[in-house]
Amino acid sequence: MLWNAHWAVQTDLKNAEQKRYHEEAKATINTVFGASPDYKIIHQWTTSLLAKATIKIAQDNIPNNDADTKDTMAVTDPQDHRIYIFELYHRDKVRGQSMTDVARARILLHELMHSVSYAYDWWTMDADGNVNFVVAEKVNKHLAARAKAKQQRNVPLTEDEKRDVITTPLINGYWHSTYQALKEAASHKMHMNADTWAVFGYYSLYRKLPTPAGADPSCFVWSRPESFKSNVEALSRSPY
Numbered sequence: 001m002l003w004n005a006h007w008a009v010q011t012d013l014k015n016a017e018q019k020r021y022h023e024e025a026k027a028t029i030n031t032v033f034g035a036s037p038d039y040k041i042i043h044q045w046t047t048s049l050l051a052k053a054t055i056k057i058a059q060d061n062i063p064n065n066d067a068d069t070k071d072t073m074a075v076t077d078p079q080d081h082r083i084y085i086f087e088l089y090h091r092d093k094v095r096g097q098s099m100t101d102v103a104r105a106r107i108l109l110h111e112l113m114h115s116v117s118y119a120y121d122w123w124t125m126d127a128d129g130n131v132n133f134v135v136a137e138k139v140n141k142h143l144a145a146r147a148k149a150k151q152q153r154n155v156p157l158t159e160d161e162k163r164d165v166i167t168t169p170l171i172n173g174y175w176h177s178t179y180q181a182l183k184e185a186a187s188h189k190m191h192m193n194a195d196t197w198a199v200f201g202y203y204s205l206y207r208k209l210p211t212p213a214g215a216d217p218s219c220f221v222w223s224r225p226e227s228f229k230s231n232v233e234a235l236s237r238s239p240y
């Protein structure tokens with residue numbers, strides 16, 4: 001990630017090799033962030049935020065007991081930036097798929113971006129086609145109002161609940177959800193999507209996108225590509 005972030009923003013390229021690095025790094029970032037990413041911010045966030053960040057775990061192995069958290073692997077407190085890890089994260093199988101260390105690394109990278117930057121999971125598109133993030137609290141209120149409308153059809157929504165309903169299309173930035181749609185509609189904002197950084201980490205290491213070609217795009221658990229044996233070169237490549 002450091003290597004790609006660094007070479008993508010270099011302009012004083014001294015030889016053919018450096019030009020190749022620059023093109024390779026930009027191509028990687030385009031694959032992950034889309035056609036018009038903000039290379040400067042990606043460089044800044046990678047080198048100043050991610051590379052210097054420390055994960056602050058508030059609590060680990062929290063039971064996934066209630067309906068609200070039954071599918072939750074981890075959450076980040078938007079106020080104090082600490083991360084809460086659930087029991088699901090440690091399980092051997094999740095949604096019928098064998099859990100992997102790669103999937104756990106993805107979750108930590110995703111949560112870390114919530115913790116150290118302005119990164120979000122939910123987005124919406126206005127009538128003019130502009131894509132804007134939606135904070136988790138607003139999405140939760142929207143989902144609660146929608147659930148009430150569905151489950152208690154004869155109980156009308158209060159005025160507050162009516163206001164909570166988001167009427168513009170919602171886009172989820174998770175890789176296994178509507179990541180591609182977000183990338184196409186708002187490449188210049190993809191650095192503000194938390195899961196983008198997990199995809200960036202995966203692609204920087206493996207030179208592949210997390211879901212292999214032909215695999216179910218909703219594949220929830222990421223794993224090492226089959227072709228990856230021991231990529232000593234990738235692991236030992238110096239940051240610059």
Ligand SMILES: [Zn+2]
Pocket residue numbers: 110111114120121194
């Ligand atoms: Zn998230």
